[in-house]
Amino acid sequence: MELVCPAGSLPAFKKAVDSGASAVYLGLKDETNARHFSGLNFKEDGVQSALNYAKSKGVKLFIAVNTYAQPSGFHKWQHAVDLAADIQADALICADMGVLDYASQRYPDLNLHLSVQGSSTNHASLAFYKNNFNIKRAVLPRVLSLKQVAQVAEKSPVELEVFAFGSLCIMAEGRCYLSSYMTDQSPNTCGACSPAQFVRWQETEQGLESRLNDVLIDRYQEGEKAGYPTLCKGRFQVNDRTYHALEEPTSLNTIGLIPDLHRIGIKAVKIEGRQRSPAYIEQVVSVWRKALDSYQRHPEEFKVKPQWLKPLEKVSEGSQTTLGAYTRAWQ
Amino acid sequence: MKLSLGPNLFFWPKQALYDFYDEMKQTAVDTIYLGETVCSKRRELNTSEWLELATELSSSDKEIVLSSLALLMADSELNSLKKLCDNAPVKIEANDMSAVQFLTERNVPFVCGPSINIYNARTLRLLNQQGAMRWVMPVELSSTCLRSILSEAQELGFLEKIETEVFSYGHLPLAYSARCFTARYLDLPKDKCEFSCIQFPEGLTVNSQEQQALFNLNGTQTQSASIYNLIHQLPDMADMGVDIVRISPRKQGTADVIQQFGDAIHRFENDLPESLIPTQDQDCNGYWFGQPGMNYLSPEQIASGDIGTNIRFATHAD
Numbered sequence: 112m113e114l115v116c117p118a119g120s121l122p123a124f125k126k127a128v129d130s131g132a133s134a135v136y137l138g139l140k141d142e143t144n145a146r147h148f149s150g151l152n153f154k155e156d157g158v159q160s161a162l163n164y165a166k167s168k169g170v171k172l173f174i175a176v177n178t179y180a181q182p183s184g185f186h187k188w189q190h191a192v193d194l195a196a197d198i199q200a201d202a203l204i205c206a207d208m209g210v211l212d213y214a215s216q217r218y219p220d221l222n223l224h225l226s227v228q229g230s231s232t233n234h235a236s237l238a239f240y241k242n243n244f245n246i247k248r249a250v251l252p253r254v255l256s257l258k259q260v261a262q263v264a265e266k267s268p269v270e271l272e273v274f275a276f277g278s279l280c281i282m283a284e285g286r287c288y289l290s291s292y293m294t295d296q297s298p299n300t301c302g303a304c305s306p307a308q309f310v311r312w313q314e315t316e317q318g319l320e321s322r323l324n325d326v327l328i329d330r331y332q333e334g335e336k337a338g339y340p341t342l343c344k345g346r347f348q349v350n351d352r353t354y355h356a357l358e359e360p361t362s363l364n365t366i367g368l369i370p371d372l373h374r375i376g377i378k379a380v381k382i383e384g385r386q387r388s389p390a391y392i393e394q395v396v397s398v399w400r401k402a403l404d405s406y407q408r409h410p411e412e413f414k415v416k417p418q419w420l421k422p423l424e425k426v427s428e429g430s431q432t433t434l435g436a437y438t439r440a441w442q
Numbered sequence: 443m444k445l446s447l448g449p450n451l452f453f454w455p456k457q458a459l460y461d462f463y464d465e466m467k468q469t470a471v472d473t474i475y476l477g478e479t480v481c482s483k484r485r486e487l488n489t490s491e492w493l494e495l496a497t498e499l500s501s502s503d504k505e506i507v508l509s510s511l512a513l514l515m516a517d518s519e520l521n522s523l524k525k526l527c528d529n530a531p532v533k534i535e536a537n538d539m540s541a542v543q544f545l546t547e548r549n550v551p552f553v554c555g556p557s558i559n560i561y562n563a564r565t566l567r568l569l570n571q572q573g574a575m576r577w578v579m580p581v582e583l584s585s586t587c588l589r590s591i592l593s594e595a596q597e598l599g600f601l602e603k604i605e606t607e608v609f610s611y612g613h614l615p616l617a618y619s620a621r622c623f624t625a626r627y628l629d630l631p632k633d634k635c636e637f638s639c640i641q642f643p644e645g646l647t648v649n650s651q652e653q654q655a656l657f658n659l660n661g662t663q664t665q666s667a668s669i670y671n672l673i674h675q676l677p678d679m680a681d682m683g684v685d686i687v688r689i690s691p692r693k694q695g696t697a698d699v700i701q702q703f704g705d706a707i708h709r710f711e712n713d714l715p716e717s718l719i720p721t722q723d724q725d726c727n728g729y730w731f732g733q734p735g736m737n738y739l740s741p742e743q744i745a746s747g748d749i750g751t752n753i754r755f756a757t758h759a760d
């Protein structure tokens with residue numbers, strides 16, 4: 112299986128390449144990609160440097176143009192596609208049908224991947240994207256259980272990539288407007304969820320408060336570990352209960368599922384986190400490289416090693432990792 | 443402009459659904475959308491019963507459309523969708539690309555529901571060429587976006603071939619998940635959810651710890667706690683060429699809302715003065731103005747031009 116790794120900067124990109132990525136994905140410095148954070152991502156010359164570095168080490172470069180193009184700025188998305196074609200990126204990761212349409216008609220040879228933001232969770236939907244845009248691969252949303260991933264894989268007309276490690280979206284990606292409801296920016300429109308410029312921290316008598324566009328997301332007592340106020344991970348009230356009404360702050364780690372993912376025919380595993388530091392990327396990618404190599408050498412004897420888990424747990428959100436939806440028994 | 447009644451997003455007992463549609467038959471809506479869009483485990487009416495209800499209601503003067511599930515994650519769900527597409531005596535509203543795929547294979551015209559991601563005219567044209575005869579704008583888009591999509595559709599020469607519908611009243615569908623948040627509230631595992639969302643006919647309000655109403659839990663769907671209400675924006679919609687205004691069912695008062703909207707349309711189409719419709723504390727309309735969806739702008743604020751700035755895009759100058 113390919114190991115597809117994120118990079119939000121050239122130093123992170125190099126770390127990913129050096130630590131064992133099979134492919135590294137990046138986005139441009141504008142709202143055309145789904146990790147549009149200040150100080151992050153690549154200008155055009157940066158993409159070229161990244162590409163040169165990747166090529167010299169035999170690693171692939173994917174470009175994510177995976178937000179939804181709005182009418183006022185369609186040229187930005189077009190430009191991003193043109194750039195990817197121009198520098199001969201190994202793949203272009205898109206979600207928007209208008210952008211996919213443009214890319215597939217203008218550059219029939221461009222290798223297109225359907226982004227997780229495309230929200231395709233079944234083989235019939237994948238067939239649409241294959242038939243209309245000739246996509247070669249799709250990244251599946253993190254809402255599917257392993258059994259469901261296997262069902263999709265069995266009839267999928269394209270290669271499949273799944274998320275293996277990093278932040279955990281509990282909503283179907285590409286179908287969540289919670290962030291724009293509160294801040295006017297969503298992953299679909301702006302490539303941002305719970306954007307940082309709306310975040311405010313405040314020490315009060317009731318505890319440390321985190322707010323997003325003035326809405327109280329959580330309140331921490333002394334000694335409690337405070338997390339970034341991603342709005343679906345807040346502590347809210349429903350009737351007389353105060354709890355994580357939607358999701359606990361945990362993150363995804365599927366290292367133990369490597370044999371299962373391989374068995375059902377998954378072609379690539381993806382690490383989330385273009386917003387992460389080079390040190391994080393190095394840590395996570397090298398552990399995953401070791402694990403994948405260990406599986407490849409002795410598939411029958413594969414066991415998760417404690418020395419892999421420790422560094423991963425250290426860098427995980429809420430210091431807690433889960434298998435996400437993958438091990439869910441129910442539909 | 444015409445009025446439609448969107449699919450009921452909540453889980454109601456069978457008889458309550460029949461009674462509801464009996465009542466809706468008598469209202470001024472031109473189109474009624476039926477069917478389950480949220481959770482495949484909700485089977486107070488199964489696919490065959492929805493098909494029967496569609497047939498029965500088709501004999502009224504209303505246009506009937508069957509809405510399909512938004513998030514399909516299992517083969518069994520695809521099979522039900524296939525059954526719906528193969529047997530529907532009426533048009534289907536596709537809410538996932540799998541439905542678009544099945545309907546284009548069958549070469550029949552369809553409606554693209556609000557969970558199909560149409561954010562630009564190029565996407566709209568593509569789906570129109572595939573058979574979409576109507577689309578419902580994604581709820582997070584603004585009037586400015588809609589206006590440019592429609593004017594581009596005109597330039598590209600396909601505006602006449604597609605109808606535009608806008609979600610204009612009700613709890614906004616904001617997110618879909620594999621998880622059931624109603625079951626989570628009750629500490630039930632989803633596989634033993636006991637169909638508990640039937641106990642909450644208009645969902646469960648999620649408040650912040652400061653009692654600010656934020657979201658509305660409806661099984662696997664998360665909605666806005668506030669009611670999106672574009673009743674004061676109807677002339678604006680008519681002006682830009684919106685064909686249909688969608689009202690989303692609520693447990694109480696849906697017929698009254700339909701009447702208010704019908705009356706408001708009648709008034710501006712006949713140059714009568716706007717009736718004074720009291721706005722509710724819980725209303726929101728921010729999305730229409732390119733603002734956080736939860737915001738509410740009063741007619742007075744809009745008239746005075748004091749609507750704040752559209753900060754989308756502007757904040758991202760790197």
